[in-house]
Amino acid sequence: MPLLECGRIVRDSWQKLADDAALPSAPCILSLSRLQQDEAVRTAPHLRLGVALPVDQPAEVLAPYLDRLSLVAVNFSTFRDGRGFTQARSLREHLAFSGEIRATGNILPDQYAFLLRCGITTVETLDGTDPAAWQKAADRFSFAYQPSVLKEPVLSGLRRTMRLGLPRDTDSQLIGN
């Protein structure tokens, strides 16, 4: 599936690893139970690891493993289920996680700015997605009325200038596979 990062479609170097699959050499996203139970995978040298955080688990369950993780995927089974926003924000704000947070599942372009402001960096989108629609949605507002994990500069009062890290030029998209 196309992966959106900073408003562009980029190559996805991660693969999901089934619970019974053998250890690959490429970066892989594990289930939480495999991460918790498979010490061999956790201690495998030079293997970049990610985990799919179940939607009903608090981000804090990842605390023991965070220094081993380069990616956390949060899932939106429907775009109306906003738990992933809190999981992402907890990862950034309470656990100081600095790796990739990936949103998967059913998400609308209209939610892009919310995702980014909660600390999500990449979005798995559907085939045929137009990144310009996401960019347009995220660019809609120039400021927000509350702080976010992006530590945006104060504009005045409660207002923060939005700095979503998106390119202004949507023509130079990097198209990956």
Added chain:
Amino acid sequence: MTANRLRDGQVVWLAPEGRWAEEIAAAEVFDNGLIDEAIARARIFEEQRVVLDVYGVELDPAHSGTVPVTERERIRAAGPSVRPDLGRQAKGATVHAS
């Protein structure tokens, strides 16, 4: 069979030949046995973004005309019972809330 028109939310009734009418009096009447199939067919109007929420309305057998059996559907067909100057009732529709 009734729905609300997507563009303006207006209450409409499925009339013969696939036309959506604003008057319940113009509605096509289906036998109970045929209504499910008719609703399934009418879903095409949702897909075509003409109307929303197609469903069947039961008519009151005590009346000869197209008078719904429930208060809710009588109000939808006529207008608010507390504002007789508004809705289809204001334009002479014959269905009145009780």
Added chain:
Amino acid sequence: MRANATLPVGTYGYQPVDLAFLNDRAAQFSDQVARRLSGDLSEDEFKPLRLMNGLYLQLHAYMLRVAIPYGVLSAAQLRRLARIARVYDRGYGHFTTRQNIQFNWIKLEEAPDILAELAEVGMHAIQTSGNCIRNITSDEFAGAAADELVDPRVHAEILRQWSTLHPEYSFLPRKFKFAISGNPHDRVAARFHDIGLIATPGADGAVGFEVFAGGGLGRTPAIGIRLREWLPEHELLAYMEAILRVYNAYGRRDNLYKARLKILVQALGREAFAEKVEAEFAAIPKERYRLGPDIVEAIRARFGKPYLDAPEDAPAELSKHRRRDHAFDLWVQTNSHPHRAAGYISVVMSLKPNGGIPGDASAVQMDAIADLAERFSSGEIRVTHLQNLVLGHVRQDELYTLWQALGPLGLATPNRGLITDIVCCPGLDYCSLANARSIPIAQRINERFANVELQQQIGPLRINISGCINACGHHHNADIGILGVDKKGEEFFQLTFGGRGEEDAAIGQIIGTALPESEAVNVISRVIDTYLARRVPNERFRDTYRRLGATFFKEAAYAAA
């Protein structure tokens, strides 16, 4: 004449940057409507987006709910609402129990134009529906009442801004309602909200908040638990973040009817819930969410102040008119509230005339009220959670002239707080969720008790009517609550008694079976007769009811039913 002609009185004066935000929001919705009409968005995807702009699909058309933050409007804003009623609707609007206004005959295609028109006067429909933080309600006499300790509107505005398009809390398990008051006499039903705040002054002029959480009405009425006795102002936003974050993470999403915060509080237990909130609060980086006095003052500075300078003989003038005109005296007695400034008074314009529809106002009335507000009350109008309108700052010597102008507009009914001041949702006449009509039974009760002397004799009594279990008419917290139910296609009404919304909050009890409309009105009549026969002098209905008990009233009222 106003102290600061550039700022609206009693509400936040939008700066150009805020107006630009509203324009962007209107443009965003315009795009979303276009995507819906072109098929880019399915109805399933579009519905939450339109709801977060206040747009419902109701029985007859789309309904647009416009936010009136903390219930305060400027004259210019009210005129704009009148214009929207005339141009885009059928010439009227309905003021709701959440201090909003609803238009019932809206076209989807025109909704973006309406939002653009609202944006011009600093108004919007943001988060008036949807599973997000809704309009912040407050006390209708805020900033005017003699008994007030803190004007809560500045903090209501802070909460409004903070909650607007909040990145984390726009897709909550369910809707989330705030109320805030600065008065020890709770006029906002703080204990019946997801979060209720009572602002109180501390030492050295500091402001703090008593915090209640997990209250609500609807299917499972609950009284909120007190989480904090005194939360300091600078921690307000951090603490709200903590409550919302616990709710967003743990609130149920599998069952629409068990998704509100109150259910989470009940499921976890008050201790465990409070512990979770405090743990989250302890972990939150306080500096990031700090509400500094500079921010509070900057927002306070955007509120215009009323012009308060009455002549010394203003009270004497008022007394003179009251002595000469009995009808005026009666109206002042019921429909006014003491003002903090000498020579001033607040008055309630009843939207509950005999034979009317509770909460409805015509475009003609709205325009006229805007004119009167400019002439008599520093251009400020308030909407009450009991669906009336208030002019907050009227000079006592001008009250008689104001009253004379209100009469012909149908706005001088002397029934505030009396049995005909009925709170009522739109019910099955408009609402697609309703099981029964609520307006007609309100009208029947109004007719039954139309006699002004009888109403005065009965005294303070609240009747609230909801057309379904969602309880938009707040039937649970009234002296007499009426809930419309559907029994095999017939409209029935379930009565509850003994509810209270204030600081002694209580949920009304069911004491008999649901009845058809006319019988329900008869039962209410018998309950009132019993009360009048058995009360001690000056005893309010609620006190008599408490003293004699539910069983006593049940026997008296349902005996013949």
